[in-house]
Amino acid sequence: xxxxxxESSIGAIPEIxxxxxxxxxxxxxxxxxxxxxxxxxxxAVAFRAAGETxxxxxxRRVFDTISITILLPLVAILFxxxxxxxxxxxxxxxxxxxxxxxxxxVVAGKALSAMAVAILLTVGSTALxxxxxxxxxxxxxxxxxxxxxxxxxxxxxxxxxxFLALSLFTRRALVIGVGYxxxxxxxxxxxxxxxxxxxxxxxxxxxxxAIYRLPLQEARLSADTAFVLAGVLVAASLAVATWRLMxxxxxxxxx
Amino acid sequence: xxxxxxPEASGPTTGAPAAPSAIELVHAARWYGNVVAVxxxxxxLGAGVTGLLGPNGAGKTTLLHMLAGFLAPSAGAVRVLxxxxxxxxxxxxxxxxxxxxxxxxxxxxxxxxxxxxARLQGLRNADGxxxxxxxxxxxxxxxxxxxxxxxKGMRQRVKVAGSLVHDPQVLLLDEPFNGxxxxxxxAMMDLLGQLAEAGRxxxxxxxxxxxxxxxxxxxxxxxxxxxxxxxxxxxIRALMTDRPxxxxxxxxxxxxxxxxxxxxxxxxxxxxxxxxxxxQTAQLGAFRRLxxxxxxxxxxxxxxVVSADESLESVFDYLVRR
Numbered sequence: 288x289x290x291x292x293x294e295s296s297i298g299a300i301p302e303i304x305x306x307x308x309x310x311x312x313x314x315x316x317x318x319x320x321x322x323x324x325x326x327x328x329x330x331a332v333a334f335r336a337a338g339e340t341x342x343x344x345x346x347r348r349v350f351d352t353i354s355i356t357i358l359l360p361l362v363a364i365l366f367x368x369x370x371x372x373x374x375x376x377x378x379x380x381x382x383x384x385x386x387x388x389x390x391x392x393v394v395a396g397k398a399l400s401a402m403a404v405a406i407l408l409t410v411g412s413t414a415l416x417x418x419x420x421x422x423x424x425x426x427x428x429x430x431x432x433x434x435x436x437x438x439x440x441x442x443x444x445x446x447x448x449x450f451l452a453l454s455l456f457t458r459r460a461l462v463i464g465v466g467y468x469x470x471x472x473x474x475x476x477x478x479x480x481x482x483x484x485x486x487x488x489x490x491x492x493x494x495x496x497a498i499y500r501l502p503l504q505e506a507r508l509s510a511d512t513a514f515v516l517a518g519v520l521v522a523a524s525l526a527v528a529t530w531r532l533m534x535x536x537x538x539x540x541x542x
Numbered sequence: 543x544x545x546x547x548x549p550e551a552s553g554p555t556t557g558a559p560a561a562p563s564a565i566e567l568v569h570a571a572r573w574y575g576n577v578v579a580v581x582x583x584x585x586x587l588g589a590g591v592t593g594l595l596g597p598n599g600a601g602k603t604t605l606l607h608m609l610a611g612f613l614a615p616s617a618g619a620v621r622v623l624x625x626x627x628x629x630x631x632x633x634x635x636x637x638x639x640x641x642x643x644x645x646x647x648x649x650x651x652x653x654x655x656x657x658x659x660a661r662l663q664g665l666r667n668a669d670g671x672x673x674x675x676x677x678x679x680x681x682x683x684x685x686x687x688x689x690x691x692x693x694k695g696m697r698q699r700v701k702v703a704g705s706l707v708h709d710p711q712v713l714l715l716d717e718p719f720n721g722x723x724x725x726x727x728x729a730m731m732d733l734l735g736q737l738a739e740a741g742r743x744x745x746x747x748x749x750x751x752x753x754x755x756x757x758x759x760x761x762x763x764x765x766x767x768x769x770x771x772x773x774x775x776x777x778i779r780a781l782m783t784d785r786p787x788x789x790x791x792x793x794x795x796x797x798x799x800x801x802x803x804x805x806x807x808x809x810x811x812x813x814x815x816x817x818x819x820x821x822q823t824a825q826l827g828a829f830r831r832l833x834x835x836x837x838x839x840x841x842x843x844x845x846x847v848v849s850a851d852e853s854l855e856s857v858f859d860y861l862v863r864r
Contacts, residue, residue, distance in 0.1 A: 295662075295663070295664030298661075298664060299661065299662050299664070302658060302661045302662060303662075306647060306650075306658060309647075309649050309650075310647070310649075313649055377643070377645040378641060378643035378645045379645050379646065379647060381612070381639065381641045381643075382646075382647075382658075382659065382662075382704065383662070384612070384631075385610060385611075385612075385634050385637070385639045385705075386631065386634050386659075386662040386663060387631050387632045387633075387634045387635045387663065387664065388631055388662060389631065390631070533629055534629070535612075536607075536612055536613050536614070537607050537610075537612040537613065537641075
């Protein structure tokens, strides 16, 4: 790759991020994800109305059952795999690649926008639900809310990075992502605790430990280990995505 | 453009010696598994406009994608402005590409789309460059509308505007006239002609021969992945010595003229019809000299001499079908 495209590449990152944001937010599926993100908030309202403001019941029944198990992976996988996937499908990727830009800048623009939307939805949902039901419980509630929000940030960044990279190798990144979510993190992680080192869910829960020990009895990684593994995953995923994009080929077409 | 080649020739050609080649392929090939899409193609192109012709599956898009750096050649070399475009994004400062697929970001207005291209090119005055490019393709009345509301022809034009916003030296267009109405086509052809006159190298693929014929005379003909011919199609036609030229004549006495012409060995066949006299010859130049003398000696006045198969269509038909 030529080295003299660096300056314009950095300037192009916000442009690429902006257009990716408009792409991601303009889809119908985003509306469905927003509806899904409101579910924990509505449940927080119900818990509050029922006088259930302790940390444990809400964390187990809402955060564990919905927010980190369904909302986080679904939102982040959809945005991560969709950041490049849609452009590859409709051919508009060529307008990004036929430019004097380093490929890492294209990946950075795409990843930043997908991460931003995923964080906005998952952290927004978790923080709002926590403010409604947990913060009134006192200091533990505040810390639990902050810890859950941090888990969402770490999880969003990891899922987006991994599935953004995967979408450059296969058009089935979304299907693989849902399979990973259900089989690997859903079933196998309970049967084989050792795979915690290869589970984004565990990175997210482990990261939360840096703020507060959530009453889930499931976090199998220390905060330090979780941050290191999450960092390695994100760096490796984005590096692989850049490598792949440098070798990206357009088919010859029907003729 | 290159000097004309005989059909089937595919060796590198020699253009004007002083002008460096903007595009150069040297024994370039590209295959997918066992399928050979482009096979041992060599040519050079300098400034000017060249039509890339060929039936479906001939390898036109593969060739354009190799030139645009989106496909590595499986063998041989591809160079644009002296550089290998594959994995060298900096070459896009000098290349504009209009892909065949018509998708454009539907949520962007025409102006936003072209400005987006200008910004990714790192242009200082992206807005000014975008507006100028929009004017060049005649879309100023629709530039504030989302491209999702554009007709197919308008989307083609905004793609062209996006590809030339940075004033590239080389413009590659894959079926650029698709979906355009006749007026838009003529305007786009005129634009390509102007860019060529300004010293740009333009290569566009098309399956509509009239389009190529109108834009210029230089062609590359791909058949089954190979370069069947390159150069001025009229010169290529002249080299097709194994295919007789058909000439239609009208005169004061077609029957007498036919008798006079039949005596010359350059004439294969003569046919009298209501429209005039149809003559087949292998040697066009010799026939032109012959017909003047024959009509004079036969005392016949010539009204019209028309070459019936000098068109690009005739050349293309010959190269593709044989």
